[in-house]
Amino acid sequence: MYIKYHPILQLCDVLGNKDFPLQLAAACKSANIEQDSPLVLHIEASLGPGRGSNRILLERDFADIEKGSVDLQNGQIIPVNTTTATAEHSDCSSEISQDQVKLAKNNTTPGPYVEASPPSPKRRKTGGMRPVKQTESAPLMPENSEDGAPSVRQVHTETRFPQRKKLGKEVPVLEPTSVDKLIAGIWKQLFSSVQLTRFSTIPEPSFNIRTGVSGEVFQAVNIMCMKYYNQSQSSRALEMIVQAYWIECYEARIAVIRLENPNYSSTEARMMALKEACAVLNWKEKDLRNRLAIWRGYKEIKDAGGWASLIFASTGVYRFCKYRTGFSDGFATRLRHLRSAFEVAADTLHSEWRDLLHVIGHDEPRRYDGHPHGWVIVPGGESAVPLDSTYGHLKLSNGFQYEFIDECVLDQDFFGLIDPRVIPELDNTDICQACKERQSDDIKMNQCSCFPSLFGSVRSPAPIQIFHTTSGRNNGVIARCNIERGTAIGEFTGLITNGIQGVDVMVGGTRPHTYQIFQGQMGNFTRFINHSCKPNSQFQKFYWRGKERILVISKGITAGIEITVDYSDSYWRQLDKRCLCGEYCCRFN
Numbered sequence: 001m002y003i004k005y006h007p008i009l010q011l012c013d014v015l016g017n018k019d020f021p022l023q024l025a026a027a028c029k030s031a032n033i034e035q036d037s038p039l040v041l042h043i044e045a046s047l048g049p050g051r052g053s054n055r056i057l058l059e060r061d062f063a064d065i066e067k068g069s070v071d072l073q074n075g076q077i078i079p080v081n082t083t084t085a086t087a088e089h090s091d092c093s094s095e096i097s098q099d100q101v102k103l104a105k106n107n108t109t110p111g112p113y114v115e116a117s118p119p120s121p122k123r124r125k126t127g128g129m130r131p132v133k134q135t136e137s138a139p140l141m142p143e144n145s146e147d148g149a150p151s152v153r154q155v156h157t158e159t160r161f162p163q164r165k166k167l168g169k170e171v172p173v174l175e176p177t178s179v180d181k182l183i184a185g186i187w188k189q190l191f192s193s194v195q196l197t198r199f200s201t202i203p204e205p206s207f208n209i210r211t212g213v214s215g216e217v218f219q220a221v222n223i224m225c226m227k228y229y230n231q232s233q234s235s236r237a238l239e240m241i242v243q244a245y246w247i248e249c250y251e252a253r254i255a256v257i258r259l260e261n262p263n264y265s266s267t268e269a270r271m272m273a274l275k276e277a278c279a280v281l282n283w284k285e286k287d288l289r290n291r292l293a294i295w296r297g298y299k300e301i302k303d304a305g306g307w308a309s310l311i312f313a314s315t316g317v318y319r320f321c322k323y324r325t326g327f328s329d330g331f332a333t334r335l336r337h338l339r340s341a342f343e344v345a346a347d348t349l350h351s352e353w354r355d356l357l358h359v360i361g362h363d364e365p366r367r368y369d370g371h372p373h374g375w376v377i378v379p380g381g382e383s384a385v386p387l388d389s390t391y392g393h394l395k396l397s398n399g400f401q402y403e404f405i406d407e408c409v410l411d412q413d414f415f416g417l418i419d420p421r422v423i424p425e426l427d428n429t430d431i432c433q434a435c436k437e438r439q440s441d442d443i444k445m446n447q448c449s450c451f452p453s454l455f456g457s458v459r460s461p462a463p464i465q466i467f468h469t470t471s472g473r474n475n476g477v478i479a480r481c482n483i484e485r486g487t488a489i490g491e492f493t494g495l496i497t498n499g500i501q502g503v504d505v506m507v508g509g510t511r512p513h514t515y516q517i518f519q520g521q522m523g524n525f526t527r528f529i530n531h532s533c534k535p536n537s538q539f540q541k542f543y544w545r546g547k548e549r550i551l552v553i554s555k556g557i558t559a560g561i562e563i564t565v566d567y568s569d570s571y572w573r574q575l576d577k578r579c580l581c582g583e584y585c586c587r588f589n
Contacts, residue, residue: 008041040069178326179334184559185314186305187480190345191463195230196237196311198355202227237311238359243291244298244310245360250277297321305335307364308342311353337381341465344384345480348372349461371404373525376475377467390468390475403522411497420496420515421508421548429546439545451488451551455544462490464563466528473580476530477563485556489537489563492526492550494519504571508541508550517550526552531571532564532581533588539565 012020028039176184205220250273257269264272278285298321302310310317320326346353347368354364368375368384375384391400410419423429432439437447439456446456453459463481468474483489492506494517506517519527529537529552540553557563564581572579572588579588 040071043069178320179331181316182313182320182326183334183338184481185316186309186312186342187345187463187559189312189314190308190342190349191461191481193458193460194233194350196234196350196353196356197230198234198238198358202231234356236315237356240298240310240313240317241307241356241360243295244302247292247295247299250292293324294318294321297324297327300327300332301335304332304339305342306339307357308346308353309335309339311356312342312346312350337379339381340384341377341480344368344375344377344465345372348375372461373404373466373528375466377465377478379468379470385468387466387475401521402527404524405493405522406524408493408496408517409522411495414497414499415515419547420498420513422546423543423548426543426546433543441545451542454488454491454551462525464489464525466525467562469530469562471580471582473530475528477525477528479557479559479561479563482559483554483557485554487554488542489552489554489557490524490526492517492519492523492539492552494523494527495521506539506550508548529563529565530581531567531579532583533566533579533586534581534583535564535566536561537563537565 008021008024017023024041202224205224207216207220209217209220211217253273253276254266254269257272258264258266261269274285274288277283278288281288283291298310298317301313301317301321347366348370349372351366351369354366357364374387376387376390377384387402388400394400408421410417426433430439431437432448432450434450435448437449438445439448440446441456443457448456453462463483464477464479466475467478469476494506496515497518498514498516500516500518503518503520506519507514508517509515517523536555536557537552538555540551542549542551552563552565554563569587579586581589
């Protein structure tokens with residue numbers, strides 16, 4: 001087809017493309033159009049910044065303008081339908097187009113032109129000029145195309161508010177098993193303030209507690225809550241003791257029935273024993289069978305971990321025994337290895353717990369007495385040994401003697417009555433230097449909550465024990481409960497002195513006013529915390545009521561893991577010792 005129409009020649013002049021007629025003829029041949037059908041050249045245009053723009057041009061920077069068509073048969077120009085144009089452009093699109101026009105006019109500063117990123121290959125490509133049938137209307141991009149790409153002519157609002165991204169865990173942490181939860185509940189109860197007694201008498205208040213909420217009435221109600229809580233815990237422990245012992249009696253009764261009736265099978269003997277029990281308990285056989293499975297779980301816990309593991313089990317033990325999801329050979333082995341550790345904590349922290357066994361006629365003497373940290377747990381489930389027996393290799397003339405203290409003792413021969421930990425520069429010694437709140441030893445007056453496990457609150461025993469290591473470091477400290485990051489494990493206590501050389505000491509204060517804390521003969525469990533080049537706790541200074549305290553702060557410790565600190569480079573410098581931490585990043589090995 002030979003193109004000779006005047007509008008086409010005008011387009012050649014406007015576009016500056018002399019080959020445009022040939023390109024149009026080739027497009028007509030390639031177009032799948034029936035013969036004798038009218039051909040129309042549909043024209044589209046867009047308005048946007050020119051190549052002089054000094055920024056990256058995006059697709060949204062260009063605005064579509066009105067378009068028209070040229071009839072290739074007679075050369076007539078077909079005007080655009082004004083109704084269609086109005087429907088295609090919303091008010092918002094018109095405003096954006098006007099702004100872009102102003103931008104194109106004002107942006108006359110020369111600069112490098114950067115091509116915008118090419119459109120996604122999934123987007124349906126539409127040319128600016130293409131021949132279409134006269135009966136067809138101008139093709140519009142659907143609001144939602146097949147590939148999900150939005151229309152370029154729509155203005156979309158962002159409905160999602162940008163939320164702060166939660167920090168993910170660096171290392172995936174496995175959820176604790178039912179056995180882990182059971183053991184954690186036992187340790188939590190052992191280190192709690194619960195008081196288990198066989199006989200508990202709670203006297204009634206001597207005054208009417210319904211008269212008002214005065215200080216005296218509120219105190220009396222608090223005492224009642226504490227006593228009834230201890231009584232309920234004691235009753236629950238007594239109930240489990242009797243039920244575990246019932247299983248032993250039940251199995252013994254079955255054996256006796258079979259001896260008395262040799263013709264009975266084991267099933268018949270078991271049914272006979274169940275009927276005898278139901279007649280006294282006034283229960284249905286089905287109800288007793290359901291309870292029997294739970295009571296049997298109590299007995300298995302007692303057989304593996306001892307009576308202490310059952311008595312101090314948390315309320316979750318009922319569910320644990322009911323569904324029996326954790327009973328296995330590994331479960332019994334774990335409890336057997338912890339049996340002596342349970343008894344050390346129970347005997348030293350709850351001295352009267354064995355009295356509960358009198359209800360079944362079991363008289364068991366106390367095995368471990370004294371301070372909770374005066375016993376060393378031996379791996380493998382063997383009986384714990386006294387602390388002094390683990391230092392026989394030192395061959396001391398008077399043996400190993402160590403006094404456990406909660407507060408530091410001042411060496412008056414060196415400092416007199418002046419405590420070197422006092423900071424005279426502080427204007428108000430009752431204001432915390434960290435949180436700026438009031439500090440007080442009185443719980444009701446204290447407002448500082450930096451380290452409530454040690455200062456200004458109810459103090460509970462540290463959930464730790466001394467154990468014998470297998471790496472040649474003699475004794476160490478093991479965590480029995482999870483200790484969260486930032487929690488104070490304990491205070492470094494000992495004799496406050498100065499001038500000691502050649503032995504392990506903790507240096508406190510600032511130069512030239514320094515002091516030493518010596519734990520050779522007195523202190524607490526912090527003396528037995530071993531060094532590690534990759535520690536899970538650290539030493540930190542804290543000022544409580546104007547005095548400097550040195551604390552051991554957790555970096556996040558899991559139950560059953562040894563607590564370690566970094567002794568610092570100054571400790572190992574010029575020291576004829578070999579680091580036994582075993583870490584891959586060890587600095588002194």
